[in-house]
Amino acid sequence: MTRNLDLDLIRTFVAVADSGSMTVAANLLHMTQGAVSQQVRRLEDVLDCLLFVRRARKLELSNQGEQFLAKARQLLRLNDEIWADMTAQHLHGSLRVGVPYDLVTPLAPAMKAFAEAHPHVEISLVCATSPELNEAVNNGRVDLSLVEYVASGAEGEVIRIEPLVWVKGRGSDAWQKRPLPLSMVDERCAFRPVVLGALADEGIAWRTVFESGNIEATAATVRAGLAVTAWLESTVPADLETLGAKAAGLPALPSFAICLRLPATVLPAAQEFARHVRETLSGKATGTRSRLAKIA
Template identity: 85%
Template sequence: MQSITLHNVSMTRNFDLDLIRTFVAVAESGSMTVAANRLHMTQGAVSQQVKRLEDLLDCLLFVRKARKLELSRHGEQFLVKARQLLKLNDEIWADMTGRPLHGSLRVGVPYDLVTPLAPAMKAFAEAHPHVEISLVCGASPELSEAVNSGRVDVSLVESIASEAQGEVVRIEPLVWVKGRDSDAWQKRPLPLSMVDERCAFRPVVLGALADAGIAWRTVFESGNIEATAATVRAGLAITTWLVSTVPADLETLAPQAYGLPALPPFAICLRLPATVQPAAQEFARCVRESMAGDAAGSGMRARRAA
């Protein structure tokens, strides 16, 4: 067995986990600003930490394309191991210092994000079996108010990306959707099926149609996303959804090709109250990991919708 000498010690290299955590936050959000908000740091401090890590590894981890940061080839390789390192660190810390979480957790979620949220709920439930989760479904404006009033402990909300409040976990295109072989998009007034009259998408969609001079009429508005999907499948109307939530049997419509107005991207945000309970913090972590894991698939769907 080789003895530990001064030479051996000098060859030891240790990562600063704060740098690793900052790198992962920037990689998952694609933005120094969003990562800074998540980590409660200044943008300058985040930039400095990324630079320190790049100097330590002697390679570039990010490249800037348009207005977004993207991982370099080295960054993509490093991200896999970085997540594993942080996960192991957090698991060891919880095992050695933490106590099992108990109690209840009220989670707010828009109707269209219930299914995408399922992996995060499953991961949380398996890790914390003594916490009772209850879902509160509603429109995003409702859920934001529920967080502020203390009626839910943590919530996902949707908003125009440029007006996002809270921690942005993902940004996605809002796309027009029709049933297969449906010509509903050609009809005037344009038949629309919206999930809820308080939906965050509704004023954006109706404003875009008004600016384009396209008359519209409501076919269905009830808060039931399955009923909305049914009207679209039947060819009675078109709707708008985030690209990752479009069912496989429905089709997205490229605005320019179908004479429809372009729609702005929307942000999926985590909203937490001023005083956050430990269970809500842990649930938020599960959401971040789940949403980040789905980001690549969402990007491919977005390119197909373009």
């Protein structure tokens, strides 16, 4: 017998999974907490499995819930794309897009293509660190966002995975100094705890040369040979160099996932913008290795 899933239940499930809270999900969906809880229970009854377990004060996905989440996202995305294609409505209104500082330039082609295709949508760009943007999606302050996570802990839709690399200025020996001079974009940057944790594990002392929300200012200190930094490989400017961690005596850094985070209820404009993001960013960065000088 053919059975159909209730997309409203699935949308509620995804909202709870993303926020880790019935209360937050209720606010995002404009529902009561009781209604959200009831919908989750109904979905669990239909699927005949437990989707969430409570640990301390936070809800976490069960093993079956984790397996279901990826397919639930695919189902919702396909549903939203079908609606957008079949209704063929002219998009209008405003769209708040979140993006980490280092991904503004890579996101530019998607913004340009979307703006040309939908001139009646007013785009507002919200630049912040990944932890801040993750919270902004959960609280409804942005309509969609790119967020960087350590690959093993990625949330949302993974657009691309690439390595986090050490970066220095041309001819600079800053990487040899101890304590190691570091220049990081922001103290809340997603890279910072990973970088500092890796240095601590290797017993390498470090000092902060500069911290700012301005990525160009950070790049300037690296170009001047005052410090090293850590960036995603594809975002390293052509006039800077990446360091082979092993040869430089620095700890290896993990790969990061560039993820697309959307709220459970997605605006048509956000769904269309997400499509442009997938088309421009989902492929592996090309030409990066050839244009970057590396110290082997």
